[in-house]
Amino acid sequence: MRPHDRHEEIVKLVNALGEVSVDELADKLGMSKETVRRDLVNLDATGRIHKFHGGARTTPNGVSEPLGEGPFASRMLENRDQKRLIARAAVNVLVPGDSLFLDTGTTTLLFAEAIANLSRLTVITNSSRIAAIVAAGHDHKVFLIGGAYSHDASETVGTLAVEQIQRFRARYAFLTVGAIAPSGLLDFDERETQIAQAIIERVETVNVLADSSKFSKRGIFEVAPWSKVGRLISDCPPPKPIADAMAGAGTQTLVATLDSAI
Template sequence: MQPSSRFEEIIALLAHSGEMTVEALADRLNVSRETVRRDLARLDTDGRLRRFHGGAKTIAVPAAVMENEWPFAQRMAQNAMAKKAIAAAAAPLFEPDDSLFIDTGSTTIAFAEALASSQALVTITNSPRIAATLAAGHSHKVFLIGGAYGVDAGESLGPLALEQIGKFRARHAVLTIGAIDQASVMDFDVQEAEVAKAMIERADRVTVLADHSKFDRRAVFEVAPLARIDTLVTDLAPTESMARAIAAAGIELIVASA
């Protein structure tokens, strides 16, 4: 494959997925990782993509474009190192005996793993996996929300879950999201968005955990306006326009070190 054709294939792959690792691109293109790194460097210089350590992403997704979300098993594998870095940066934000809502997501699962060895917390979650992870530490008090079981992400959803969330009051809601633009944070699933909104309503402070691939995207269902978010933890600094919107909303932005 000629370099020019390879460049276009890389751009097409990123347009579909949003971002890919060097290893994934090398496998898809049947070339060496070093070739992919050189191609990404060239395309980054040309302003056609944004390169980051270990991969690349599209420059931005137009705000009017509605995107679909990958199945949960694939999301668990995407940006795994970034999610671990975010989790490690977020875990120390909470004090012993704090109460936390934690919703279901690949990043919040990483957060629960980072939180498991911390001092005692009270956690309320709709994720059996997160509940089991935290309960294994024996110091945490864990409440598992019930409801209709969502098979893809392994979570409790629906009216029963929302009713049970309403019986709690927590100091913090720690949430993962599907997309964030300069106005709001969003999700791709209406029931997941409802759970997140219910947790926000019953929490004093809101912390969002989102890797860089979520920035400058739009999903169908709004979870909250930016002004309702207190802290945002991510792995790479957002674009200048996104950073200005975050600052204007009064959000504390924490960029995790890899």
Template sequence: MGDTLQPSQRYEEIGRLLEHSGEMAVEEFAERLGVSRETIRRDLSRLDAMGKLRKFHGGARSVTRSGTTIEKEGPFAHRMAENAEAKNRIGKAASRLFARDDSLFIDTGSTTIAMAQALAKLQGLVVITNSPRIAATVADNASHKVFLIGGAYGADAGESLGALALEQIAKFRARHVVLTIGAIDATSIMDFDVQEAEIAKAMIERADRITVLADHSKFDRRAVFEVAPLSAIDTLVTNVRPSAAMVNALAAASVELIVAD
């Protein structure tokens, strides 16, 4: 099929595929169109330059999805469904970083919810979270001690936010903080919501080590609110090895990179 398509026809087909799926990997594009991955990478670069899509390492996503631009986040239920398999792999890999008697701040996110399911299979953790869903998931294992942060309720993601939540976070001290993020580039981790960014910053201040969970769609992306510089992160867990430039930036910042398989 791909050998008979002109570039303009491939561009149209790529656009159609993204309109349906929202996001797709290079390998899947190549298989669907019957061309090499290198051809797809060139096509994606050209379409990205034209503003037709957003290319990231390993694939591309639609510039618009359900009427929202790429530099915004969709509803939490939609984010839960996106890259679900990748998030489960990241969550399982991240859970292996922790052991009995570890204490963890965990913020609210689709990937940390996936991690909570893996944490429930461990023993003897202390978990402090602003997510009722994470709290309930981890508390299914009676060996864990769980503290649920209260505050103004954010109905979309089901999380506690605002001044009361920040005040309660300040009463705890934990060895680890595990964060999900909206975006990451070669300088910092970022979020799209100022209140969620404030929660993450407060947890960082009260923890010794920072672990960030980010699927491949978060790389080489920018959001409005900076959470922390890259140099503040201890460990980054993802599902696809980032670009060479990003790997170099992580190494320069002394960030341990874990790619879940």
């Protein structure tokens, strides 16, 4: 059973029973206890259930306690199906042994869950949630960037984080942004913009994970022009002005469909 399908079955059981033990889940789903525990870590980090020692329970409104009540928790519920589709399609870019940066975002959090079925990845991230999800799966190597800690998104930012990013090199970056425009990538947070810019300078290829709602938003801070982006992965093709600008810069578009997603 694929990780996504396992997760859906676990969530259904937890929601149906209210609270269930690891032993019960393993028995009902025919899975090992180790696999169940790993899946519960992932589902807790993405806010779908609340994990406790020995089991899991439902969470109010589908948001687990660690997500808190701030803007990040609200964004986690927006366009969730589209974000999950994008995350699962983006997995096709990777092969075992790849190295990648993941910045903090709702779609990259789902992407971290989606890569659990791969092996031998090296993941560098400034998100403690993403680090926990990836570290729970297979034999991945995970580096958590330090720096000033932001509680809402469970991320590190600031000068120290940027300095640590500059010590790494990776094949890919998978980034989320606040807005997509003909000029390139835009965001609403200056510190997160600095993190993304630092990552872009340390990789061979930049992949941007953005659902179609980002096409209609107007950001404040310029992250990067299209000339620095290798691939945009979205749930639908970008509008013509953006598509034309991307084509001129040589940026590819991968439209996530049910067929393209794992």
